[in-house]
Amino acid sequence: ELxxxxxxxxSQYGxxxxxxxxxxxxxxxxxxxxxxxxxxLPYYTRGFKNVQGGTDGLWGKAATTTCPAGAGLTKCGDGAVGIDNLWHDKDDNGQESPA
Structure with a gap:
């Protein structure tokens, strides 16, 4: 099917x-x-909220205006927080960093 x-x-799979x-x-x-x-089936990943676009759940965008600490050089999305944030990363202040 896929x-x-x-x-x-x-292009994501080259x-x-x-x-x-x-x-x-x-x-x-x-x-x-x-x-x-x-x-x-590994169901672990970084979660996102407010996802727009894409096809059948793939390649959607979750844009945000600010990137949390640790986002690196890549564009970050509107990451999930709370129970939907499966990574539970912490920033330098010990606060949850959105996925």
Whole structure:
């Protein structure tokens, strides 16, 4: 489904269409029984709020006018706070830094 939707052909993946779960399953299936393959889904990430645009939940933007400490040189988004901030980073003052 993801390949048919063109997800892996986007610029974010650099056009590499084979580094995905389906490819990995078939790669390992060549060396072990199917019942020995365990596919885990990592649901950890930085959360964002006020996301606009994108397609089917991908590539949306969550712009903000200020970047919290630790954002580095990359543009930051409107990061999640509280229970939705899965990283719970702290700034120099010990305050929660939005994701």
């Amino acid at each position: 390949a048919q939707a063109g997800v892996y052909s986007t 056009g590499v269409g084979y580094l995905n779960t389906d490819w990995a399953y078939h790669y390992f299936r060549g060396s072990m029984p199917a019942g020995r393959i365990n596919i885990g």
